[in-house]
Amino acid sequence: MQNSQPIILLLISFFIYDRFLFQPIDAIGDLRIAYQWKEIDYDWPNDDVKKLFPDYNREDNLPLGLDIADNRIFVTVPRWRRGVAASLNYINLNDTRESPPFIPYPSWEAHEYGSGNGTPELISPFRLKVDRCSRLWVLDTGLVDIMGNPEQRVPPALVIYDLKDDTPLRKFIIPPDQRTADSFFANIAVEDYNCEDTYAYLGDLGAPGLVVYSWKLDRSWLVKHHFFHPDPKGGNFNVSGLAFVWTDGIFGMALAPTPDGYSTLYFHPLSSTMEFSVSTKLLRNPERINSPESFHEFQPLGSRGLNGQSSVSFIDPNTGVMFYALTNLNAIACWRPTNKFSLQQQSFVYVDNVTMIFPNDLKIDHKSNIWILSDRLPIFMYSRLDPDDYNYRILVGSTEDLIRDTVCSKDFDISSKNPDNSGMSFIDTNDIIPEIKKDREQHYNGAGVSDISKTFGSLIITMLFFLFLS
């Protein structure tokens, strides 16, 4: 009995150390906040320009889509409400301010309604993509005052800029027979292995479909499939206690190159927990794509389970890992497409109840940095954002660091670990939060405090105990 006392004290001290010294453990993963804003303001050159935007109302401006070029971050500000100044902007990456003002792209004039006849160059894009050929692909919905009196100002279009001199290269209006009044083009993926023969995949979440655009042919075609539709049971969302129902079709799209010169497109509807895939060899073939035989060339991969709705996804060209956002869980997760699509083979890489409320876009640059924009969109839509709180953030981190010691790492040996502690098997259960905590602590311990410093901390507390007792 006498001899067991130090061991008991050691156990107690471990317990105390874990419980108190590092409280609160409220996040997993290693991302840095690059920028954060309470509200968005613009880099107004002078008062005369400001007068050209009489409807401007700071709280109407919510950043939503992003991508990175060499030294700029592009950010969209869709016209949810009337008071948006510029719907496409950038900030210089060398800007060291915490909340830099937005600089309209390509110019202030491109966003000005003008007197009477003016239709601006850009209306209301949601998402955009920088390709590896120095082009910026902007998918403009053409829809304004979306939450007030929605008006289709101009047809939805793809506007492509040359990033070398910021001039428009092309504007392609999505043909009327490839959309309906319900259409809503919210997301774009660009297959850019060949600069002259580039393809863009435009997701229509309102009238579920995929418009495939060929740069070489300067024409597009519409692809329809059951898998683009929302799941009738996948419409319940709950973001930080705010519950709502959405019925959105195809949304998340991630391209993985295949050796035949094409790609696998991994995709999922927003109101669904399912993931699907299809080869771009099929999508790129307008003759074959809508034939009855091609139906079965689309693959259902599996479900992320209850609460597993995902918004955006993106595949890191360097690690080959897919990163995707979990809207209900304030989380970013990973999956390696060469693995089976099971929850055991997926893992959280970042969870934070404050900084990751509604991850709305996610991109990975050529240096394998992951960039994530979170913006609390449901609170903006259905409640009210607190102008004194940080509401919008751009976070950045290394993909290698995020997947280290997870099932997505190439070196991870799933058989050597307790299957309950790896992957995301918890999502299938109703009681998600305790399981997230378990996962979080596991990651936190792995990524943050080293075992050595932990042991030292425990030893110090153990010594204090002995002093106290003696």
Ligand SMILES: *[C@@H]1O[C@H](CO)[C@@H](O)[C@H](O)[C@H]1NC(C)=O
């Ligand atoms: C930041 O970059 C922009 C454009 O690349 C440049 O014009 C500006 O001078 C730079 N600012 C600083 C502080 O280096």
Ligand SMILES: *[C@@H]1O[C@H](CO)[C@@H](O)[C@H](O)[C@H]1NC(C)=O
């Ligand atoms: C995270 O948010 C969920 C609900 O949104 C809550 O139940 C949970 O306690 C939060 N976790 C932490 C660590 O704050």
Ligand SMILES: *[C@@H]1O[C@H](CO)[C@@H](O)[C@H](O)[C@H]1NC(C)=O
């Ligand atoms: C949404 O989640 C909160 C906890 O974060 C819970 O209290 C609430 O009941 C949920 N609402 C619905 C409708 O499921």
